[in-house]
Every structure is written in C-alpha cells, then in structure tokens.
Amino acid sequence: MTLKGRAAAIISITVLCLVSIYGKAQDTAIDFLRYAVEATEKKDYAGAIALCDRSIALDKRNELAFYHRAYNRFLLGDFKGAIEDTTKSIELNDQIADTYLLRAEANLKIGARFSAISDYNRARRLDGSITVAHIAQNLFNAIF
Numbered sequence: 001m002t003l004k005g006r007a008a009a010i011i012s013i014t015v016l017c018l019v020s021i022y023g024k025a026q027d028t029a030i031d032f033l034r035y036a037v038e039a040t041e042k043k044d045y046a047g048a049i050a051l052c053d054r055s056i057a058l059d060k061r062n063e064l065a066f067y068h069r070a071y072n073r074f075l076l077g078d079f080k081g082a083i084e085d086t087t088k089s090i091e092l093n094d095q096i097a098d099t100y101l102l103r104a105e106a107n108l109k110i111g112a113r114f115s116a117i118s119d120y121n122r123a124r125r126l127d128g129s130i131t132v133a134h135i136a137q138n139l140f141n142a143i144f
Contacts, residue, residue, distance in 0.1 A: 029059035036068055045072040063092035067099050074106055082106040097127035101134050 027035075036051035052069035055062060070085030086103035089096075104119035124131040 027054075029055045029062055029065065032058065033062065033065050033068060036065075036072075040068070040072055040075075045075045048072045049076075061092055063089040063096070063099075066092065067096070067102070070099075070102055070106075074102060074109075079106040079109040083110075095126060097123040097130050100126070101131065 032051050032055035036048040036055065039045075039048035039051055049069055049072045052065050052072065055065040056069070059065070066085045066089035070082040070089065073079075073081040073085060083103055083106045086099050086106065089099050090103070093099075100119040100123035104116040104123065107113070107116035107119060120131060120135070123134075
C-alpha cells in the first residue's frame with residue numbers, strides 16, 4: 001500500500017471512529033436532547049448541559065432543551081443559570097407547570113421567595129395536582 005493509500009485509510013478510519021463516538025453525521029436537535037437525557041440518567045450533568053447546548057444551537061425555539069439544561073444546571077447548583085433557562089423555556093411555552101416548579105425551586109435556593117411563590121401559584125393554576133404532589137414531596141423530604 002502506498003503512502004497516499006495509507007493516509008486515505010487512516011483518514012477513513014478516523015472519520016468512522018468519530019462518527020461512531022459522536023453520533024451520526026446529521027444529528028438533529030431532538031437527537032442531542034435525547035443524548036442529554038441519557039447523560040442525565042448517567043449523572044453526567046455537565047455532559048448533559050453540553051448536549052443541550054448543541055440541541056439549542058440547532059433549534060433555538062426548543063423549550064424542552066432549555067428546560068432540560070435548566071434541570072441539569074439546578075442539579076449542579078447553578079441556580080441562577082437554571083432560572084435563566086426556565087425563564088427562556090417559559091417565554092417559548094408558558095403552559096408547562098413543571099417549568100414553573102423548577103424555576104420556583106431555583107428561586108427558593110437563591111432566597112427569592114416572592115418569585116418562588118409566584119411560580120408556584122402559576123404552576124398551580126396550570127396543573128393543581130402536579131403542584132400539590134410536588135409540594136407534598138418537598139415537605140416529606142424536609143421532614144424525613
């Protein structure tokens with residue numbers, strides 16, 4: 001095999017390896033969001049944030065990518081980042097109670113109680129059962 005042939009073979013193998021490591025060549029915003037969820041399940045929160053960044057870069061109107069990035073930021077203790085992302089998610093779709101609940105939790109962590117109450121009230125108006133269950137779980141966790 002010539003030097004040129006070896007170089008072509010090495011490049012081909014490298015490209016194949018990179019594609020297998022980083023996914024197919026035409027990953028969509030939804031694909032990256034799915035990879036982010038998988039990273040979160042493996043407790044790779046920083047990796048999940050990076051994957052959400054890739055999803056958002058491809059679709060800046062995907063409120064779920066902003067929500068999921070907010071969730072991972074919350075898990076890492078970046079409460080202000082979580083508030084920024086939930087706020088953007090709410091701007092894109094203000095009808096999801098879970099987004100308000102996550103922002104309420106982040107607001108509580110930074111001591112913004114009035115903002116948290118406002119978010120809890122908005123979540124309650126959207127879906128009372130989820131909000132009550134969320135608050136009951138927090139109380140249970142605080143007691144036990």
